[in-house]
Amino acid sequence: MHLTVVGTGYVGLVSAVCFAELGHTVAGVDIDERKVRTLQSGTPTIYEPGLEEVLRRTIASGLLSFTTDITEVLPKTSVVFSAVATPPNEDYTADLRAVFTVAETVARHADHDLVFVNKSTVPVGTGQDCEQRIAAILAERGAQLRVPVVSNPEFLREGSAIKDTMNPDRIIVGINGDDWATELMDDIYQPLVRTGKPLVHMSRESAELVKYASNAFLANKISFVNMLARFCDVTGANIRDVAHGMGLDGRIGSRFLHAGIGYGGSCFPKDVKALIAMSRHFNVPLPLVDATHDINQSQRMYFFQKLLNALPEGSTVGVWGLTFKPKTDDMREAPSLDLIHMLLKGNHKVQVYDPIAMDNAREILPQEVMFASSPLEAARGADALILLTEWDVFRGIGMQDIKAAMRGTALFDGRNVYDPDEAKKAGLEYYGVGIGSRD
Ligand SMILES: NC(=O)c1ccc[n+]([C@@H]2O[C@H](COP(=O)([O-])OP(=O)(O)OC[C@H]3O[C@@H](n4cnc5c(N)ncnc54)[C@H](O)[C@@H]3O)[C@@H](O)[C@H]2O)c1
Numbered sequence: 001m002h003l004t005v006v007g008t009g010y011v012g013l014v015s016a017v018c019f020a021e022l023g024h025t026v027a028g029v030d031i032d033e034r035k036v037r038t039l040q041s042g043t044p045t046i047y048e049p050g051l052e053e054v055l056r057r058t059i060a061s062g063l064l065s066f067t068t069d070i071t072e073v074l075p076k077t078s079v080v081f082s083a084v085a086t087p088p089n090e091d092y093t094a095d096l097r098a099v100f101t102v103a104e105t106v107a108r109h110a111d112h113d114l115v116f117v118n119k120s121t122v123p124v125g126t127g128q129d130c131e132q133r134i135a136a137i138l139a140e141r142g143a144q145l146r147v148p149v150v151s152n153p154e155f156l157r158e159g160s161a162i163k164d165t166m167n168p169d170r171i172i173v174g175i176n177g178d179d180w181a182t183e184l185m186d187d188i189y190q191p192l193v194r195t196g197k198p199l200v201h202m203s204r205e206s207a208e209l210v211k212y213a214s215n216a217f218l219a220n221k222i223s224f225v226n227m228l229a230r231f232c233d234v235t236g237a238n239i240r241d242v243a244h245g246m247g248l249d250g251r252i253g254s255r256f257l258h259a260g261i262g263y264g265g266s267c268f269p270k271d272v273k274a275l276i277a278m279s280r281h282f283n284v285p286l287p288l289v290d291a292t293h294d295i296n297q298s299q300r301m302y303f304f305q306k307l308l309n310a311l312p313e314g315s316t317v318g319v320w321g322l323t324f325k326p327k328t329d330d331m332r333e334a335p336s337l338d339l340i341h342m343l344l345k346g347n348h349k350v351q352v353y354d355p356i357a358m359d360n361a362r363e364i365l366p367q368e369v370m371f372a373s374s375p376l377e378a379a380r381g382a383d384a385l386i387l388l389t390e391w392d393v394f395r396g397i398g399m400q401d402i403k404a405a406m407r408g409t410a411l412f413d414g415r416n417v418y419d420p421d422e423a424k425k426a427g428l429e430y431y432g433v434g435i436g437s438r439d
Pocket of ligand 1: 009012030035084101121154155267
């Protein structure tokens with residue numbers, strides 16, 4: 001089937017590549033000319049394990065192409081997937097301007113029946129809004145076309161996006177009573193359904209909410225364990241043991257039960273905020289979601305404050321890890337950004353290292369930041385070292401080597417990856433989250 005994916009960011013690019021890998025003919029459309037040119041040459045614009053290989057293969061097979069001009073590809077397209085960004089507004093609502101622009105552009109240029117699919121994360125009711133906007137433009141044009149709107153939220157995780165897309169836990173398809181759209185969506189995903197991946201049909205509103213509900217639930221687990229970590233800090237319990245003991249209960253599960261500096265990235269913070277905005281809009285309180293957000297907001301500061309309190313004026317601080325999680329180059333809402341700005345404001349010197357995101361970081365961090373060429377170079381001469389992202393490369397570095405590189409002794413482990421006893425044995429002062437850290 002001929003598909004168009006509009007927006008070739010983290011979700012759109014991976015979706016386009018994977019649809020082509022499943023045998024569809026796919027056009028990726030983006031307004032960013034530089035991005036499109038880079039993708040046309042077979043070079044990925046984001047870091048994602050396995051992406052480059054599939055990108056090159058599907059371009060070479062003729063199934064995948066990229067353009068900035070949607071009108072070139074629309075005439076052949078059966079289904080348009082919109083995968084543009086939906087960032088948070090100041091008031092926590094989702095900024096839907098890009099989604100509406102895509103829907104309206106499709107309505108303006110469609111010359112045959114086609115299906116419009118929202119793959120972006122959009123608030124409940126956005127599908128209906130898109131449908132009305134499309135209908136208004138078609139009526140204005142006097143075009144008797146059928147353009148049903150479908151919700152097909154995306155659940156991939158950065159860092160394992162290709163694997164997640166080819167092996168999804170579930171495919172959610174929300175359609176309000178259109179058999180033709182249902183048939184096309186089933187055909188698109190048939191190669192995955194044939195190998196046992198569940199495709200679940202539901203109403204468009206339910207599909208829109210599944211995405212927010214899933215992310216808010218996972219974020220809630222993280223905030224829950226972080227809340228307990230602070231309790232551990234004063235009671236003498238160890239959150240690692242507590243979470244391990246909890247996670248072994250099959251009803252609870254061990255995933256998303258790691259205490260640290262809270263969640264970041266482009267999805268959890270924004271989706272939790274958008275659900276809070278929806279609860280205000282519909283005037284239905286969602287207190288667990290409010291608490292999830294509040295705990296996360298204060299968690300970062302709770303840990304960073306310990307570091308700031310421990311630093312004399314003009315200290316040098318090594319920062320390990322800049323991305324919001326390992327195996328991605330995404331810096332959106334990464335805790336490192338907040339911390340680095342606070343350190344610089346306090347007149348401290350900052351030396352950073354990240355195995356993948358140094359180029360992205362150079363574009364957004366102030367010039368005073370020193371970009372090291374290795375983890376130990378970032379630690380060299382530092383009064384304090386803080387681990388913010390649990391990249392594997394940091395796990396393997398010995399405590400003695402860290403101690404030898406540093407001038408001071410304070411090791412702040414924002415992800416609880418190190419053994420406090422080993423750190424102490426090496427002569428380091430260890431600060432973790434909820435595992436016997438000092439105030
Ligand atoms: N990143 C994730 O891990 C993830 C996972 C699941 C769902 N989502 C959701 O998917 C959506 C996209 O997220 P993302 O991280 O891929 O965003 P992104 O910012 O990486 O990509 C968006 C792309 O859309 C392009 N774009 C913007 N307006 C356009 C227009 N009018 N026409 C064509 N292209 C346009 C931008 O140039 C950019 O390349 C969001 O709603 C997000 O919440 C993201």
